[in-house]
Amino acid sequence: MDYFAQQLINGLVLGSIYGLIAIGYTMVYGIVGMINFAHGDIFMIGGFIAMISFLVLVSLGLTAIPLILLIVLLVSMVITALYGWTIERIAYRPLRHSFRLAPMLSAIGMSFVLTNFSQVSQGARVKPVPPIITGGYTLHEGPEGFAVQLSNIQIVVVLATIVLLAVFTWLVSRTRLGRDMRACEQDQTMASLLGVDVDRTISMTFVIGAALAAVAGMMYLLYYGLVDFFMGFVAGIKAFTAAVLGGIGSLPGAMLGGLAIGLIETFWSAYFSVEYKDVAAFSILIVVLIFMPTGLLGRPEVEKV
């Protein structure tokens, strides 16, 4: 039971990170209908920028951890968001009204560019970071000496996710920008006729998605204590799987899918085999889609004849 509770905590934390990345996929899909293959690498770039800015801040003599974290968060969000904006501008906008596959391949190309850009600019080796947020609580001491641990970093990850989700939900449902985004999702031509600046709205979608991915990258850095140039690919595929599992285009679905993938992975590793955890996650995706062809919360596609 204790072991189960511990895995539940671990799974939720991992799922939160996946969920944050998945939101970026699902938002972009909802608004421009393309799979942004470069999004996983945006997450990786976010992790790198968090790592570099942390290193620089510490070497500049800053000691107050909360202040450092706040600055790192802001810097990585801003710079990563600019990456998202630039990529949309360069690689996707010229292909907006083109064929479905062209922007997708452009995105795959962009993903190669980002992966190898960070490999070339920062080297291929894994970058370790010492634990920054330490300590935690023991929730329950089991009779066999197994204790359920809840570390501070886990609390931070989950709290940050909840806060961001709240802000994000407010943004989409209550602000002018959110309304424009939903309008563009429905019908871009109509939205532009009604005075919505479609280009700007799409840019903002990429900016917000990238900023959320940056937070996920920073959380990953804090939680696992390392970044490497290839981490975007695996995390990206998982998060994309999460977005599809939840029903691509659905924001709550992305978070739900993220949590589901995180939990599946953790429990599979804990009870079956670590080696096959990804196989389990992907297999469950296939099985779910066979029975629910549009994911858990996706709108069923109505076929107009």
Next chain:
Amino acid sequence: MSAISARPSHAAQPSGSAFILKKALISAAVALVLFSLMIGVRTEAGPQGGLIYWTRFGDLAALVGTVFGGSIIIELLRQWWGPVDKEHIVPKPVQAAMSFAGRWLAPALLVFAFLVPVIFYNQRYILDLSILVLTYVMLGWGLNVVVGLAGLLDLGYVAFYAVGAYSYALLATNFGLSFWVCLPLAGILAAFWGVLLGFPVLRLRGDYLAIVTLAFGEIIRLVIINWQSLTGGPNGVSGIPRPTLFGIPLDNSDDGLAARLGIDFSPTHRIVFLFYLILAMALLTNWVTIRLRRLPIGRAWEALREDEVACRALGINVTTTKLTAFATGAMFGGFAGAFFATRQGFISPESFTFQESALVLAIVVLGGMGSQLGVALAALTMIGGFELFRGFDQYRMLVFGIAMVLLMIWRPRGLIGHRAPTVFLERNQAISSDLVKEGHG
């Protein structure tokens, strides 16, 4: 800002040096922020395990300067060339020359391909590269059946390549079966896996199908890595037998081909043999595909890409039609995989990553969906171009990614933007790609 037009009309686009300068400055500023930490600061794991860093402001400045200059040049070029969607009138002679070249390109390429081992007999590097290009041509033609003809998006094509390669490798090393026995088996096994995956998932639409095929590709790769007792895991399978000329080995043994013919043995014999083998396999793929297009099954594939609902209304079984496309593509992938295994003599999971799937897909899309000649040209361009950067090892994938983005922007519909009809009464005229759909599946 005008509310009606989503993007400003070209006529209203300002020109003039102030505008160009402003644009370049903005680009440079964006580049400065983007590269500030990633280029300006270099991090590395230090000797004690902690991180150290040093600054590279010189590189940063150079890069930002390049972006500034590049932006000016691009803007000038753009103004000189005019709006992208403007029709550029091609002079008559040029047009005639192009159409002439278009008609003779395919036969000329074919003749050239047959002559490659004669012309470059002593240049091992070129022969190896040609074999590589032809392998990708074959993979491209195989995937073209699925993506180009049937309009089904398959992001895990490499899985079938892997199934083919491992089928041959394991059958040959464990049971001593020869290449010529294993080749059809590899194709059949790959097609079988195609059907197994396709059956439950082919009713999924569009991007759902894409992610499922991607997941399938990853599952196959992960199983290969982890099922160590069967596949050797990350270490791969080595000592895969080389192909024989119908039982005659191509080595310097007494019953080898060279000895039997009474000529001096040269390792080039095997390379030339491999070259003609893959050329024959690729041409077979091409021939079958061209034949299939003119048969009801191939027309149904294309019809499926155009309009699935209409297909159902014409009494076409959409599920089996999709499955046959999937299985046919998978089979060609399996053949190519078996060839890859026998050529390398060693295979490991590293050869079957998502990057391979993406590369083959890029070849198909860049070729112009459905065009056999286009796919061949795209494979030549991509693989050949990729080789040009062999010297700049670590920049290779970077350049490759940039090239992919630029090529897509330059030709979103691919190199060959026409579809040839499969049957005609009077005139065999190509159909503009603007009319051709690309499918939803």
Next chain:
Amino acid sequence: MSGDPILTVDHLMMRFGGIVAVNELSFAAERRKITALIGPNGAGKTTVFNCITGFYRPSGGAIRLTDDVGRTMQLERLGDFRITKQAKVARTFQNIRLFPGMTALENLMVAQHNALMRASGLTLLGLIGTPSWRAAEERAIELARTWLDRVGLLPRADDAAGNLAYGDQRRLEIARAMCTEPVLLCLDEPAAGLNARESGGLNELLLSIRNDQGTSILLIEHDMSVVMEISDHVVVMDYGVKIAEGTPQAVRDDPKVIAAYLGADEEEAIAVMESGT
């Protein structure tokens, strides 16, 4: 209603969630006759079509088809592509669904898919190119040529379907449906968007399909000139139920029908009618 019905729709129900699109609809279409299904927008006509041709699975009721040799099939149990393949029911669509990137001829070849698949020995004979396959292919092209000629598109045979004019596309879609060699042809608003001359030509085409091919026709139409001129029997729907049926004349003079179209009470409708004539 007496005679020899080819299609009998019996208490057909179609619900979408809580909405009842078709409610207890019963009617019959006679063999070698043209039956029109009319009604105001949103009456549920296309839904009936989608049930008959297997795009929707009805919530209740039965759809029976008795073909020319006397076999009876329950269409609602066949479903999907089998309705065209086995029961020989073909259809066109309200918003034309051709294969735009394929030529007119290719469109008609795709329509003969099932026959050609058999002839090509499920592709194998065709791959080798046996004489029997070649002969079958020749026959298929000949059938396509005949239909192209009948709809007046023979000169455009090698043009992409997407490049044809709107009226030509409509006719090509009918030709494509006829290439499946159906016993029952279902046309969803074939005259929509046609000018007077084109719709006159359409009338002739449909009449000749009925008279020469002996194909029964069920059509949805808004264009009353088409309905009145060629249909043998008219079924009127409103809000998912049948409100009238009979000969074109009988239906035209039915106050309930006029009320449904004008959206008025029966009394008002009668008043309108009387003042109008």
